[in-house]
Amino acid sequence: MQVAKKIKSIVLLGTSDLRHIVLELQNKLSSNGIEVINLIFEASGSEHCLFEIIKNQKEIKKADLIFYDAYSEDISLNKNVEFVCQTIANTFNILSSFSIPVVNLMLPTSSSGNLSNDQQIITNMYLYLSNYHSINTVYFGDKDKSQFFYSILLKDKIHFYDRIIIESICILIDNFNKLSIPRHFDPDIINNFIVLNVDAFDKEKKLFQYTGRQFEYIQILKDEKLVIPKQFKDMHIHSFFSFNAFLCSVLKFDNGFKKLNSLIRPAHQFKSLSNLLKITNSTILEYSENYSNDIDPVEPMKIEKQKKHLGFFNLGDLLLVKDNFKFSQVLKVDIKNLSENIQLKKDLDYSHLILNLDFLKGCIEDYIRIHEPIKFIPLRRENSYLKNEIERLKYFNNINELKRYYARAEVKNYLTYRLGEAYLNSNIFTLFFNLFYEYKKYKSSKENNIKIRDYIIYEETMLMKNSIQCQLGQVIINAHSIWYKGGYFKLWFDVRKLKKEFNLTKK
Incomplete structure (x- = not known):
């Protein structure tokens, strides 16, 4: 260099x-x-x-x-x-x-x-x-x-x-x-923005580390209302840091004239609102579990069925705009x-x-085709499959729905989901046969599975992984792995607990 x-x-x-x-x-x-x-x-x-x-x-x-x-x-x-x-x-x-x-x-x-x-x-x-x-x-x-x-x-x-x-x-x-x-x-545009640091709130600060950097954040607890200081009155909220993980969550904005619930996916992110929100004398920030009302349309997620909640919201710095008109112009x-x-x-x-x-992709393909022709067979099959999927994309009006379809399709191919689905569709006489059949079917098709992660929407995948089918499949696998310790006996209690959690009637 x-x-x-x-x-x-x-x-x-x-x-x-x-x-x-x-x-x-x-x-x-x-x-x-x-x-x-x-x-x-x-x-x-x-x-x-x-x-x-x-x-x-x-x-x-x-x-x-x-x-x-x-x-x-x-x-x-x-x-x-x-x-x-x-x-x-x-x-x-x-x-x-x-x-x-x-x-x-x-x-x-x-x-x-x-x-x-x-x-x-x-x-x-x-x-x-x-x-x-x-x-x-x-x-x-x-x-x-x-x-x-x-x-x-x-x-x-x-x-x-x-x-x-x-x-x-x-x-x-x-x-x-x-x-x-x-x-x-x-040169004056830069002066139209200001960062609202979490220091402005009288709350204990925590640290989050990411790629060698440190970010400060505060935790908004359930039923706690955080009021934005009055010196920021008449400014507008543009975006904010979220340091939540593992579960989806909601940050509620209320300026007295408008209520807005901003959905946060289970990841650390810096998220914008769908439009600027004006700060009044009493603009409040709250943790919320409302996934259906007053939803900000940025990154809408189907998470109404989420039963577990964080119980808090980890909020970082906010980006504010002083003059709404100047921002848009x-x-x-x-x-x-x-x-x-x-x-x-x-x-x-x-x-x-x-x-x-x-060019590099072509070089890799040529190398594998010449030096490892056997390995090239599944690659060629995958390439053909992806080309067909690209053609299918042209006939879908809603690309996000297609992505969700593929997310569900991949999770349904997991062994946990297959076993859970087999359990739900079985009675006491066919249960063992159906579970064994799904396991053998999974093993025989495992080598030919085509991964389609390019299409996956993360939130949809998490929903599927938290479904009753996946949960049942996992407890069945866990029970089998410790059968010699009474795993199958414990299975009955685990299944009963899951059914109660998902409000299912007894089979």
Whole structure:
């Protein structure tokens, strides 16, 4: 690696696509005297990047190069499209005001080449703003083409291009002097935002560690009401940190005029609202278990059947907007005009410098085909299957429903679900035979199962895993594993307990 002499530090802004490369990239660049400013967080899009820019602007201004990754999350999460575009527009404007080269990483997603209208608008928003502000852009793979790497080759079916990204970033650093400097910005836009730190609340602070970073948060307990301090009156809530895990949860906003329940999936994330919410003299934040009323439409989840609850909400810093009108006016294009494809200016497209995913994928296939032809057979079968699924996608109007279908289909193929389903469909005479039959059927088909994780919606999968079928199957497996300790005797009590929990009548 031949590093440009001017480079002393770079900034990583983005989501979990870059999370896996942070430590390795830091180790690699530190030997060349380059500092990596890590501003990565998972399950978050441009709203998180905007937050990090506001909170860490002094540190970012000292950097020489910024790598920005939010595209893959912005088009995959279900949001208010106009609000997303406004957020991206504000983010790109502020990034441009630093007069530091910015590289926008367009990482592939399973939706590439088959974008919905909303996803196409967001994609074109990125390209429009890149052209307007002179933001350097790279595509990891051929444009408008679905990206599938064979699952058997991957240690992680989601974040499979770690090494490719690291090498590509190093190549771009080597070509630092060729990159464009952003332009066309309003230097006052950055002053329209403020971070509401958890220090503003009189609560005990806790620490959460993530990729070498520490985040402070407070815990809102059940039946506790947290009032936003009055010095933030007339500002607007844009987004916030959530540090919950394992179970879905709800954060309730109430400003006296509007009530809003924001659903949080079982993961740490920085989440935006569907629109700005004005802060009044008595704006209250509460933990809630209401999954059906006054729901904010961002990332709607079907979690009405959730019986277990956290009993608290772990809240981190919030991003506030001072002037609602000023926030919306940064977007200088009607999103209705973004439905048709926008071409990135050639002098801003640096994809030719980096490693192309499609080329590497072809190399891997050729190597396996020649050196290990037997192993190539299941790969070819999987490739054919995925191509057929891509064709099927064209006939579905609701892509999210199709994703949920595949999530349910995969969980139904688990042994736990099969055994639980067999139990529910059996009587005392056929139970043993049906359980044994499902087990043998599972074993014989296990080698030919095709993983379809590219389509999976995490929340739908968790719902299926918590279903009565999976729970029953698990207790049956547990009982069998300790049969010599009276496992089958204990099974009767476990099944009875589950039936009571799920309100099932006795069979």
